[in-house]
Every structure is written in structure tokens, then in C-alpha cells.
Amino acid sequence: MSSGPDARKPLSADACPHLGREYNHFEGPHLQNPYPFFQRLREEAPVTFNPTMGMWLISRYDDIVSVLENPASFSSASSIELGANLTAETREILGPGPLIHASPLNTDPPGHTRLRRYLQKGFLPARIALQEPRIRHIANTLIDGFIHEGRADLVERFAFPLPLQVILGLMGAPVEDMARVKRWTADLFGLCFAQVPPEAQPAMARGVVEFRAWCSRLIEERRQRPQEDVTSDLVHGDEGEDVSTPELISLLAGSLIAAGHESTAAQLTLVVKNLLEQPERWQRLREDRALIPHAVEECMRLEGVVGGLVRTATRDVEVGGVLLPKGSKLLLLHGSGNHDAAHYREPECFELKREGPQHLTFNRGIHFCMGAPLARLELRVALEQLLERIPELRLVPGQDYGYHQELVTLRNVRHLRVEWPVP
Template sequence: MLFDPWNPEFVAHPYDVYRELRDTEPVRYFEPTGQWLVARHKDVNAALRDRRLGRSYLHLATHEEFGRPAEPEFQEPFWRVTRAGMLDVEPPVHTRLRRLVSKAFTPRMVEELRPRVRRVARDLVDGFVERGGGDLIAEVAEPLPVTVIAEMLGVPEADRHLLRPWSAGMCGMYELNPSLDAQHTAVRAASEFAAYLRELAALRRAHPGDDLISALAQVADGGDTLTEDELVGTCVLLLNAGHEATVNVTGNGWWSLFRHPGELARLRADPSLLTTAVEELMRFDTPLQMFERWVFEDVTIGGVDIPKGAEVALLFGSANRDPEVFPDPDRFDVARADNPHISFGAGIHFCLGAPLARVELAESFRALLEAAPALRLVEEPVWKPNYVIRGLESLMVSTG
């Protein structure tokens, strides 16, 4: 099988192809998307930290000056929202945004959320167990991060059902060569989400509460504050990045545990392994398989010269199975101690929400391990067609 991100068989199991890429052509041009695939951990890790590459080139040149076609006009509402957050911008704008957001979204704030995350996880799991099981993704994995981020932001409970569809719709734009329908869906979701957040932000500026939108609306550093666009873009990023990753680590992770019953039994017998298990779940079946970077000036990656204006596709899923870094990388080991996976990225764009994701994942798995010791799979799951943000359609289980 070849590297084919539109092939369901490849999406379901890309790891044999990754192995062949690492062994024979670790940096390779992929004609269908016009990208350079980068497969080895050391090259992916170095590229993430190399300031000659970045998420956007628009601080340096227009699309035309960079040799790229201009984006269709109808996409403008989507890019206005996403480029107002810190993920798709470069220094000095990125530096400024991250500094301001970090003042409101602190490690202490995340740790103070742990008891609330634990209660949400346990309530969801208790209801799931009472029903005897069902779709673990729809009934536990998805509601947990949506509830947590909605409470953090200050989104009223009555509106929270809107968040998941907006997030899923926007993330469709990040797939390779998205269809026209997917593009229009993403634009519509971005427009609706932004309009909702602008209204909520205006309310919080006038009447601040004990929530993250209120904190972001008031955060200041030497007179510098977030603009309304930046506040909206930050909130959208916090939901999309945090939510999609946590949902897919949960679904992919339980599927990995079911396929490795010895490791599941080991984790059930020794819950102290949960910390290392969460890291292994992120490494073994990575939720974000690919992360792209633009080349600002000629570079050499893995001995291959890549010209300015090119796009590199960093294969996180391949890097996390690289035997040069992970002994016996295809072995699933919930006690793996030395685990420098790059599922949260590296460099200046390292995931700001990583501490929150770890708390959510630990509490979700803990609740299920404790309340559903007989949790078992009732039907083999099917992977969504998406490759970049990779997860299961559903995960049907029984708790009895």
C-alpha cells in the first residue's frame, strides 16, 4: 500500500507505510498535495523548532509574492477567525498573542479545574454505566471536553450544543484537498461561531464573570490588550484544538486498549500507570497525524534540499513510531517511561492546552476504569474518512 490519505485502508492503518517511508524515503515529495512528507522523528522535531519554517508566510509576503494562488474570496470569514488566533500566525504577532493569552490561561487555572473535570467525567461515566454502555465517543469522549471548555469560557449551558458542530465543521478545512462542500461548511461554521462569541464577549466586557472570556477581555500587558478579533480567534482555537484532540485520543486510546487486553488488564490492576498510559495512548495512535509548515527560505531536511515557498507535511504519526527514538515502537506499553512523543508539537507552537488535555484524559480514563471494570467492545469500530485529524466514527461498548 502507498501513502494515500484518501484511502480508508491507509487511514485505518498507516503505520506500515510510515515504516517504509522512514526506511527508504524519509523526506519525499507528494505530488497530489504538492507537499514534502517528513517521516522521521528527528527531522519532524527539528522542523517544528526551525524558524525558517512556519505556519503562515503572510507576515513576509502576499500569496502571489510567495508563489501561491490567492485564497477564494468566499473563504475570507474562515481565515479571518483562524488567523486571529495564535496557531496560524508567526512572530512577532504570535509572541504577543501567546504572552497575553498565557496571562489568562495559566497552569494554576488548569490545575484548579481538575476537581471540576473529575466531577464532569464521573457524572458522564455514571450515566453511561447506568445505561449499560453505548457509543463511548458520543456519550463520554465528546461531551467531556466540550463541557469543560464551555464552562471555562463562560458559554451558557443552553448554548453548548452548538459548539461541537461548529468545531467539527471548521476542522474539515484542515484536511488535505478538502471538498468544496467541506470548505463552505467550514466557512459557515466559522462565521456562526465568531458571531456568537462576539456577542458573548461584548456581554462579558460589560459584565465580567469568573470565566476565561472575561479574563481574556481584561488581560493587559504594558497597555497591550487583545482585540475583539484576537479574543474570538483565541476562543475558537481553544475549543477546536483542545476538543478534537481530546475526543480522538479517548476513542483511539480505548480502541488500542481493547486490542491489547493484557495492557488493559495491567492498567486496571495498577491505576498508578495512568500517567504513563495517557502519554502512550497519544503516541501509539496519534490524533493529529500531520502538521504542515511553509518554508520561508531554502532548507535541507534529512539531506534533501527543499526550496523557499514549498510546504512540508510533518508526519506526527510516523515520528511517534520511529525506532530510533522509541524502542520496539509498534509495541503498546502503558508503562513506557521514556516517551518523547510530539503529539502536542514542539517549538513556539507547542500546544498551550497540553496541561488541560492531560487532565481531561487522565480523569476520563480514570472514571471509566473505576466505574466500568467490565467495559468491553461490542462491535469493531470504523475510522472516519479524515486523515489529518484522525479518529473513529463511534466506539460501541457494553459496561456489563
């Protein structure tokens, strides 16, 4: 394998392999269907530099896993500068302190260990298992709202509100605030990750301030009157846990409520899309519901919502035969790793009982998604209810799904228009 440009010398666009320069996950064919390009990367330039992003693209499964399982050499902290382009007016509205405090996703041990241990008690298996009847009720109620219409945008009517209602209920937050929380989440993630025009920033910043105040009120209510919910568990944690109130507000807003529904909504949309694009897949599940968990996993491998994650080299280190200097930023292409033929036979094919390693959509190592059991439960129950209530579901032909990737990590579609016969 070629080692690419000399990693010890300053890099320029001319010094980079052509494939690294080509990649653009925000628009064009790499947004719509990146997998043919990922195959070229794995075969021709598995470790290559993209000068536009200033990152090394890591495309093979084994190389991605080696980075994820070595947090001492590849840091998650400050890999992406949050709110890098905020104006002075926006920062004044937001007030002192960081836009959002550290979360388990973007910290290293020992800080990561502290935060993950603190949050993990809200996602104990016994608590998650108890959510199934409620998730099923929410799914059925949402379906009741559009089943008589014969056509719907499943993103708007089902995939987005389902996990948002689930996480709000889990936190003990009022579901009536769902519309406001949806807007606040967009404001928070937009200011954190997106290139927001200066004129749009102040309104979004005021939304973030409102979101913080809403979380603060919920925390105070649970301090005064604990209930059987995750917020109460976090507020009344074990003595000696050193999580400050501003940290708790950030964890509630970002790590739990925002992250707890955005990725699941996006993944649910992609799972249904993949099943309906090949109607025989949907038909197999109609005939045998026991295959649904296998279908969920295979769809997450075929088209996972996590396009990639960023790491920073803490020392000079070799990845895939290429020497990367300390401070190098790496974009781990999880979607490419999930299609690596070195581990998955005929990786572009849909195989319900596939053999091979666990897909990377929920990450790997110390940063494995703690919400994975809840997400899997939501995906399974959602499919069960769609198959039960609308078995003849099909895609509206010729539609534009509206693929978009505003963040480095999250790939989604804006629409999933479906139809079905109405008696």
C-alpha cells in the same frame, strides 16, 4: 541515504520516488493503519515528495524535530490556505475579512509570540489544577447517563461531550449551548479545511456567522460583568495588549473552544480504543491506577491524534540530506516520528514505563500545545472514572471504527462501541 529527486528542478510525478506518490492519508490502508507504511518511509525514503498534496513527507523523528525547532527556516504561516474553495455566495455571507484570524498555531514570531503570550494566561498551571473536581463531576454525570444501558458509543456519549463541557466551563460559556457549539465548530473547521460542496457551503457559513455573534455576546458580557473565567481574563488583559475584537472572536471560536475540545475528544477515543483492543492493558490499569498517566502517554505515542503538521521553507534548506528549495511545503508526519525505532525500542509494542524522548503528539518547540496540561488532566480523569465505574468495559466485537481524516492534521474515529455487564 538517497537524496531523492533533484530538489532544484521542477518536480513531476515521474521524478518522485514511488513511496512519496503512494501516500494517501484520507482513505485506504494509510488511513486505517499508516504505521507499516511509515516504517518503509523512514527506512527507504525519509524525505520524499507527494505530488498530489504538493508536499514533502518528513518521516524520521530527528528530521521532524529539527524542522519544528527552527521556525526561522520553516514557517507556520499560511502553510494551509484556509477556505480556499469558498464560493462567492459563501464569502458574501461570511462578510469581509478572513474566515478566521491568525492563531498561535499558524503564525510565526513576533505575531506568534504576541498571541501565545495573550492566550497563555488562560492556561496557567494553577487554573488548570483547579479544574480536576469539575472534570471528574462531568465525567461521572456523563457515565450516569448510560451506565444502566450496558452498551454505548463512547464517542457520542462520553469522549466528545466531556472536553466540550470542560472548555465551555473554562471559558464561562453556557453549557446549555453545547449542541449549537458542536455544530458551529463543524461548520467552521469544515469551511476552513475540508472540500465542502458548493451547495452545502451557505448553511455552514451562516453557522459560522452565528458562532461569531455568540462569541461576541460572550465577550461583551464579560466586559460589562467580569467573572472568574478565561474569557474575562482575555477581555480584561494587561493594558497595551493589541488584540482587536475580531481577533479575540476568532481566538475564542477557533483556538480555544473549537481546538480546545476537538483534539482532546479524538485523543480520548483513541486512548480507550488502544487500551481495550488488548484487554490485558485495561486489566493492568484496573490493578494499578497509578499507571494511568504512563498509559496515557504511551497510547498518545502509539496512536496520536495529530497525524502531521505543515511547514513552509523560508529559504533553500537541507532536511535529512535532501536540499529543498525556498517555498517547499513539508508535511511533518508526527505519527511516524512517534514510531521511530532510532529512539523507541520495539516501537509497535505497548510499554507502560517506556524510555525515550517525549512523543510528538503535543508538538515541539515554540508551537508546543499550550493546552497539553489540560488535555492530560482530562485524559487521566476520564480513564480513572471509566475504570472506577465500568471496570469490565470491553469493545463490541467486529465493529468499524470509521477512521476519517478530513483535515491534514487531525485523525479520528467516528465510533467506539463498547459494552459491559449490567447487574
